[in-house]
Amino acid sequence: MKKIYTVISLALVLLLLPSLAWSQGCVAIRQYSGLGNAVGQGNFQAKGDWNLSLNYRYFKSFRHFRGTHEEPNRVEDGTEVINWSHGVDFNISYAFSNRLYGIISLPFAYNERSSLYEHGRTERHSTYSKGLADMRIGAGFWLFSDEKPRKGNIAMGLGVKIPSGDYAASDTFFNVGPNGESEIRPVDQSIQLGDGGVGLILDTQGIWELSHGFYSYFSGFYMINPRNTNGTPTYRRRESEAIMSVADQYAFRTGLFYSVKSIHGLGLVFGGRLEGIPVRDIVGESDGFRRPGYVISVEPGISYMVGNVTGTLNIPVALVRNRTRSLTDIADSTPDNIRHGDAAFADYLINFSLAWRIPKKAPQIFNSL
Incomplete structure (x- = not known):
């Protein structure tokens, strides 16, 4: 039974948090994700089992980068x-x-x-967005059956991202009108609730027992967004960036999980993650304004399981932040003026999840691990 708790706890750590990607700041990595984060126990769910989970995420972004070069003067000057x-x-x-x-x-x-x-570059003001973001629905399939004992398993998933979030959320902008008055405009792309596109999510995840109490894990997804632009104006100076782009998104996560033998239900996780927005989409055009880039983070975490309820906490800390050159940067550059837009990134994220597994029948010994 202890091994069952160990692998279920690991599955929760793997599946609740790995593919979940959220805005890292101005690079609009929103709360689109792979399919695994909503599965819960994954291949440890028996036929007829339900899993309900709640995931919370928070960050504050303020450090500006062009490429991998930080611009600390933005914070020093108060212009961040x-x-x-x-x-x-x-x-x-x-x-x-x-x-x-x-x-x-x-x-x-x-x-x-x-x-x-x-806001006219003379006064600092704030804009806001809140509400339902883009929904996801899909399915996954574990490649190996439980007919014979195995050390691990791998799943493949396929899903759809539905454009249920407002992709033209607006607020008041000050000192921007013809005579310096305020205007209602769409908020920045990084805090829009959606992007207006129907996305196809390709997902994979897996776990493997290395030795007693130690497991390796991985998960990743790529979201294909075929729509080119969504019609939402940016009010940016360059004509090529006048409308918001509908960008692809990706994330990958891997690491190690350890079940603490002396404390029943406690697990420790340490890994790394990569998430970002590509310069070009793999399907369709990539016009309009986007801030492409990626973040590489180290990711410590902890989980604790009591009965069928598991809590997990992880705090990815950024190691590499790269605001890559966009297609509009490249197109609008000259030999004497190489354009490279900037973006603000967070130092770390806080992720917390609670999951409740509702078995169809009493727990039984699984043979998949």
């Missing part, structure tokens, strides 16, 4: 852009069999953005 973001995902999954599962994820967000340049 600051984003605060709170998000909650409500996830429901159901096991149609011991290998096939379906999921639905309802994300909600509250964002605040403080800046000078968006």
